[in-house]
Amino acid sequence: MSELPPSNRATVKRQPRRGVYDRATIDAILDQGLICHVGFSVDGETFVIPTIHVRVGDKVYLHGSRASRMMQALADGAQACLAVTIVDGLVLARSAFHHSMNYRSVVLFGKASIVEDDADKVAVLRALTEHLIPGRWADVRGPSEQELRQTMVLAIPIQEASAKLRTGPPKDDDVDYSLPFWAGVIPLRLAAAEAICDPKLRPDIEPPSYAVEYPGPR
Amino acid sequence: MSELPPSNRATVKRQPRRGVYDRATIDAILDQGLICHVGFSVDGETFVIPTIHVRVGDKVYLHGSRASRMMQALADGAQACLAVTIVDGLVLARSAFHHSMNYRSVVLFGKASIVEDDADKVAVLRALTEHLIPGRWADVRGPSEQELRQTMVLAIPIQEASAKLRTGPPKDDDVDYSLPFWAGVIPLRLAAAEAICDPKLRPDIEPPSYAVEYPGPR
Numbered sequence: 001m002s003e004l005p006p007s008n009r010a011t012v013k014r015q016p017r018r019g020v021y022d023r024a025t026i027d028a029i030l031d032q033g034l035i036c037h038v039g040f041s042v043d044g045e046t047f048v049i050p051t052i053h054v055r056v057g058d059k060v061y062l063h064g065s066r067a068s069r070m071m072q073a074l075a076d077g078a079q080a081c082l083a084v085t086i087v088d089g090l091v092l093a094r095s096a097f098h099h100s101m102n103y104r105s106v107v108l109f110g111k112a113s114i115v116e117d118d119a120d121k122v123a124v125l126r127a128l129t130e131h132l133i134p135g136r137w138a139d140v141r142g143p144s145e146q147e148l149r150q151t152m153v154l155a156i157p158i159q160e161a162s163a164k165l166r167t168g169p170p171k172d173d174d175v176d177y178s179l180p181f182w183a184g185v186i187p188l189r190l191a192a193a194e195a196i197c198d199p200k201l202r203p204d205i206e207p208p209s210y211a212v213e214y215p216g217p218r
Numbered sequence: 219m220s221e222l223p224p225s226n227r228a229t230v231k232r233q234p235r236r237g238v239y240d241r242a243t244i245d246a247i248l249d250q251g252l253i254c255h256v257g258f259s260v261d262g263e264t265f266v267i268p269t270i271h272v273r274v275g276d277k278v279y280l281h282g283s284r285a286s287r288m289m290q291a292l293a294d295g296a297q298a299c300l301a302v303t304i305v306d307g308l309v310l311a312r313s314a315f316h317h318s319m320n321y322r323s324v325v326l327f328g329k330a331s332i333v334e335d336d337a338d339k340v341a342v343l344r345a346l347t348e349h350l351i352p353g354r355w356a357d358v359r360g361p362s363e364q365e366l367r368q369t370m371v372l373a374i375p376i377q378e379a380s381a382k383l384r385t386g387p388p389k390d391d392d393v394d395y396s397l398p399f400w401a402g403v404i405p406l407r408l409a410a411a412e413a414i415c416d417p418k419l420r421p422d423i424e425p426p427s428y429a430v431e432y433p434g435p436r
Contacts, residue, residue, distance in 0.1 A: 009263050014286050034406075035319075037301055039257035039266035045227050046264055046296075048257035050303040050323055068232050078264075083255055085268040087408070090351060092429065096343055096358040097365040101253075105268055125314055133308060139399045140314040147315040169416045181357045182423050183416040186432045188252075190305070191409035198387045198401040205400050211310065214404045 010109055010160040020163040029106045029163055030055040031131065033084035034190060034217050038062065038070060040078040047073075053082065054124065054131040059155045060108060061115070061124045071152045074112040080156055082108045089187040093170035094179045100166060102185060108161040112154035118145075121153045134218050135210040190216060228327055228378040238381040247324045247381055248273040249349065251302035252408060252435050256280065256288060258296040265291075271300065272342065272349040277373045278326060279333070279342045289370045292330040298374055300326040308404040311388035312397045318384060320403060326379040330372035336363075339371045352436050353428040408434060 002023045004010075012019025020026070036053045039046060049070045054061050060082060064071040074080050084106045091100040115121050126137050143151065170183050192214035195207045220241045222228075230237025238244070254271045257264060267288045271278050278300060282289040292298050302324045309318040333339050344355050361369065388401050410432035413425045 009265070014283060034305060035303060037255035037257075037266050037268075037303070039255075039264045039299070041259050041262075041264045044259075045327075046257045046259045046299045047227070048255050048266055048299045048301040048325065050255075050301055050321070052319070065232060081257070081264045081266045083266040083268055085253060085255070087252060089414075090432070092351065092354065094359055095361075095365075096347060096355070097361050097369075099347065099354075099358070101270070103268070107266065109263075129314060129317065133310065133404075136310065136317075137314070140317070141312055141394055141397055141399070143314055147313075151315075169414070169418070172418075176359055177418055178420070179359055180420070180423065181359070182426050182429060183419055184425065184429065185414045185416075186351075186429050187411040187414065188408055188432075189411065190406055193405040193407065196307075196387070196403045196405065198403075200387070200390075200395055201401055202396070202398070205398065207402065208400050211400060211402065211404055214308070214406075 004161055007160045010107065010162045012162050012164050018164045018166055020165060025163045026106050026158065026161050027055060029086060029104045030060060030084055032217055033086055036082050036084045039081040040070065040073050042073045042078060052128060052132065054128040056124065056127050058158050060158060061128065062154045063125065063128065063151055066150060066152045071154065074154050075114050075152060077111060080110055080112055082156065087188050089185045091170045091185055092183055094172045094176040094181045094183050098170055098172050100170065102166050104163065104165045106161055106163045108156065108158060110156040110160055112156050115153040115155055118148055121148055121151065124153050132217055133210055134215060139208060222377065222379055225378045228325065228380045230380050230382050236382045236384055238383060243381045244324050244376065244379050245273060247304060247322045248278060248302055250435055251304055254300050254302045257299040258288065258291050260291045260296060270346060270350065272346040274342065274345050276376050278376060279346065280372045281343065281346065281369055284368060284370045289372065292372050293332050293370060295329060298328055298330055300374065305406050307406050309388045310401055310404065312390045312394040312399045312401050316388055316390050318388065320384050322381065322383045324379055324381050326374065326376060328374040328378055330374050333371040333373055336366055339366055339369065342371050349435055351428055352433060357426060
């Protein structure tokens with residue numbers, strides 16, 4: 001199992017015991033995360049933008065309009081900091097101080113490169129779609145040449161990254177365990193409700209299995 | 219309903235029709251968001267860190283250890299960009315290109331100030347706890363003087379902020395509506411599972427209603 005050599009900025013400083021640098025853990029969080037938040041700076045201003053991502057091998061891919069401020073900044077060489085966070089639960093301790101969350105997060109630093117080749121871009125868009133909605137690509141009209149031209153695809157290598165995790169029950173101060181307060185975990189997850197058909201849907205088309213029982217990102 | 223005068227950096231550039239600047243919309247998203255992602259730059263490096271927040275009146279509050287890189291940077295005057303994103307559903311169009319998400323997001327820019335007064339800090343910690351787990355504050359051992367000293371509380375004014383939303387069904391190109399593909403929305407929400415008691419819980423204590431039927435942040 002490969003381990004990333006942590007750079008200073010990618011080293012978990014707070015609660016360092018929660019820091020993990022192995023690629024299997026990092027990849028699993030990137031793959032199960034529905035969205036990411038991308039930070040970058042332009043002319044001394046820092047921005048954070050939510051967007052979707054997909055990991056393929058040793059890279060994380062983003063896509064967007066060529067007109068997007070984020071895509072332009074990253075394409076122009078701005079350093080990106082990409083965060084993927086999955087909240088697994090609320091941790092209720094007896095003391096306010098020890099309340100916490102169970103979570104899995106990845107922070108990835110790097111510079112993006114532009115994916116220029118059309119076939120490569122389509123492969124990334126396919127991977128993005130399959131990451132979010134496994135099985136969907138077989139049921140879509142693929143991108144036209146014009147749509148591909150409008151879409152920028154960027155790749156960020158997974159070289160400087162760390163994962164941070166918390167699991168398990170609360171940890172209270174010894175003297176607090178006798179307090180008359182409930183303590184434990186409220187597990188949280190992203191849940192899908194019943195799929196809603198487009199009002200303009202052809203009446204002969206039923207919702208496919210991946211929409212009826214949406215499995216979550218993969 | 220108050221409307222923020224949008225600054226350049228807080229103006230929604232992509233899909234400007236999705237941009238909203240009224241405080242009621244912004245506040246509702248801040249209040250319903252479970253976590254935020256905070257961007258800031260130190261010595262030319264941009265970081266994005268997930269953390270929890272609470273809005274009280276015209277400010278968003280963060281808290282953390284005095285030793286935290288993020289808290290130190292913000293306390294030292296780094297510009298913060300705070301993003302809160304709620305994903306409401308996956309939008310499946312007939313074309314790959316028009317796939318989208320339904321979401322509500324806020325991006326807030328500002329500089330933090332330190333909340334110094336102990337009573338004010340306790341009020342923020344109480345609001346944070348009640349935001350995440352309504353009803354919990356009555357059931358906790360409050361912060362000790364030492365815990366308060368270790369905890370830094372920061373306030374960011376809601377002055378430069380925008381919301382961005384997408385709702386509703388997919389929008390396809392006219393020619394694509396006849397394609398034989400399902401289209402619609404898979405609604406998503408954060409769901410709580412059955413509360414898990416701390417293995418060290420006193421046997422006479424039952425889970426409280428806010429843990430049995432967790433209502434989500436407020």
